[in-house]
Amino acid sequence: MPTKLEPARPAPRDGEADLGLVDSLAQLSFAVQGALGRIAATHDLSITQTRLLGILRDRRPTIKELARLLQLDKSSVTGLVDRAQERRLVRRTASRIDRRSVHVTITAAGRALAGDVEAAFEAEIAVLVADLSATQRRRLSAIASVIAVADARRHGIDMRLAEPAPAASAVARRR
Numbered sequence: 001m002p003t004k005l006e007p008a009r010p011a012p013r014d015g016e017a018d019l020g021l022v023d024s025l026a027q028l029s030f031a032v033q034g035a036l037g038r039i040a041a042t043h044d045l046s047i048t049q050t051r052l053l054g055i056l057r058d059r060r061p062t063i064k065e066l067a068r069l070l071q072l073d074k075s076s077v078t079g080l081v082d083r084a085q086e087r088r089l090v091r092r093t094a095s096r097i098d099r100r101s102v103h104v105t106i107t108a109a110g111r112a113l114a115g116d117v118e119a120a121f122e123a124e125i126a127v128l129v130a131d132l133s134a135t136q137r138r139r140l141s142a143i144a145s146v147i148a149v150a151d152a153r154r155h156g157i158d159m160r161l162a163e164p165a166p167a168a169s170a171v172a173r174r175r
Contacts, residue, residue: 028128035124039117048072052080053114056090056106066104069157089113 019027033047040050048070055061055069067077081104084090089110092102106114129137152159 031128032125035128036121039120039124042120043113043117045113045117048080049084050117052084053089053106053110053117056104056110057114060093060103060105062095062101062103064101068155071155084110 018024036050037047040047043050045053051070052066055066059065061069063074063077063081066081067074070077070080072080081090081092085092087109088107090104090106093105095101095103129140132140149159
């Protein structure tokens with residue numbers, strides 16, 4: 001029985017109770033990517049550009065590190081950063097350790113845009129999980145975190161901060 005704080009959940013229709021692991025994860029992925037794509041498009045961004053800004057909120061990676069984090073080749077990332085720099089969303093700074101490499105840093109305009117996208121995305125995710133109880137949302141977050149961190153580790157990506165960017169937000173680190 002639902003409490004005053006927890007609304008009643010709609011009963012699943014026949015055949016909707018369990019799609020199975022593969023289908024349910026695929027359908028969830030489509031819903032999440034669709035939401036992110038719509039939000040990115042309203043800000044004249046691609047999903048990859050949105051991921052770039054998300055990464056840069058709390059890191060100052062090199063182009064090579066960005067390529068690994070985005071799972072793209074270095075030349076693709078160079079073009080991605082070029083386009084973001086033209087929009088004044090990011091800037092390149094010479095590495096103090098290796099003058100041949102540069103770090104990519106988010107600008108104030110990039111941070112503001114990332115914040116707008118993040119707020120819109122959080123609202124979309126809230127709609128997606130609205131039928132879950134608070135306990136179910138916490139469980140889903142914990143399970144999704146285990147999956148995401150393990151996948152990142154398999155790809156050689158450390159989800160912890162390597163070199164924090166100035167004025168890093170308290171938002172969870174994402175790739």
